[in-house]
Amino acid sequence: MSEKKTRLTRREKALIRTKNKLSSPWATALSIVIAVLWTIPTVGLLVTSFRQNRVAISNSGWWTSLIPKNWSDFGFGNYKTVLGGGYNLGGYLINSFVITIPGVLIPITLALLAAYAFAWCDFPGKNILFIAVFALQVVPVQVTMIPLLTQYVKWGINNTFWVLWLSHTIFGLPLAIFMLHNFMCDIPKELVEAAKVDGAGDVQVFLKIVLPLMVPAVASFAIFQFLWVWNDLLVALAFAGNTPATAPLTARLSDMVGSRGSAWYLLAPGAFIAMIVPVAVFLFLQRYFVRGMLAGAVKG
Template identity: 85%
Template sequence: MSRKLTRQEKALIRTKNKLSSPWASAISIVIALVWTVPTLGLLVTSFRDDRMAISRSGWWETLLPSNWHQFGLGNYESVLGGNYNLGAYFVNSFVITIPGVLIPITLALLAAYAFAWVDFRGRHVLFIAVFSMQVVPIQVTMIPLLTQYVNWGLNSTFWVLWLSHTIFGLPQAIFLLHNFMQDIPRELVEAAKVDGAGHVKIFLKVVLPLMVPAIASFAIFQFLWVWNDLLVALAFAGNTPATAPLTSRLSDMVGSRGSAWYLLAPGAFIAMIVPVAVFLFLQRYFVRGMLAGAVKG
């Protein structure tokens, strides 16, 4: 006897059927090519000799066999070491981004479970208050937060970045994960309660394994936002080499070395390769997570 499909599974089947048509495939290929060509151009440019003026020739000309001698790793050696030392800033970005993703996901999972499955007084009002925080501009919170960080003695440390990205990411995370949790069949949770499971066991054994698509979807958004962030880093951590991310160093290079295209190209490619790899690794969960709580039976 076949089981009954859930609303999310039905939505995934409908989406898959629409995206499997020949026209959809053709459009997807065209869009992929359009988005890939600039990335390929940046990659080729990052290996070009600094003596090859980009004003006189295009990057595609470098692909000709007669111009292969212009390729080299000198640009990457210059930006990763020496005065630019992008390698240290690259590590800083990882130190900032990984906790900046894991902390809000952990807190949001606990809060979303409470809003979805724990019956406490005023939870609907509190959920609306959390949801409404998404419309608060980041800029209006910077001066009060920075003042508080200075009073706590946390300014110019990684803690201010972890706390700030957690604060700014929590409302969206709670909303996304809460909507996904509401699609979990209530019978599963009720059956676990009948078997004597408490909220902790239900969360870990029943709910959490089903939350992987939503977690991966939010992780992609949060990782891209934190990794590419410049405003929060400059406002709270300054431009010190000990805590500044890769984007901060690239911003300095654009200002001080704007004409040095042979250094900016490898720096930009180094900054973008990690988010691209993360998205490709988690893409199979992306559509399922985007459909969380947004389907109708």
């Protein structure tokens, strides 16, 4: 349809845009204020995390250290302290990885199977079942926690990684199925049907045709599931039992804030250690992240 319209060159379009922009100095000033407000607190924490002078850290703002009287005030000392010794954030970091990897892998695989069934199989009650799964997105996890915990205790598996993997899988499934189903429906019907005419069974179609085409969709959802599981606090507090054996970084950090006092100067490096992984993932896979976000991948 755009073919018929008078085409503007890219330069003309850009010109129109720039002329139309809310380009008053106020707008520019506003955007700078927002950008600064959104960035400075994180920068402050970063600077704080490298300040080693413990007296200065609890008496002066981080910005005063930017004109150093003594360069040895800065260093990796705080990082060394939190990673080892009594704080042992290194151990909690391992827990975070151990919780997150299966917590992403399992729900996505199960959701891929389920989404395939909803997209490409015929069976009685399909629509009702799909709507039911879809509707379960409204359940806040809080509603399920105490009965789940009771069950885990009965089975003797509470405070283990197994309940964390199981819980994150359960809580991730409805949205995963819904989103992957949407992406799967975009695969051309002819492709699947042609393969079936050639004698391929559903398993072959699933593994050889659907899966390769689903890689970008899986990447989009995987980033979100990764961020939820890695950044989760509630599930960890409810099921991990706040011990070095199973608790992730978030739970430990939240605990350190509560009982701060002595650990005050260690919170900054601690927070940064917890941030590095998700921020790296986010920066490298930003494209998929935005894609998933636009498809509705925000847990309500």
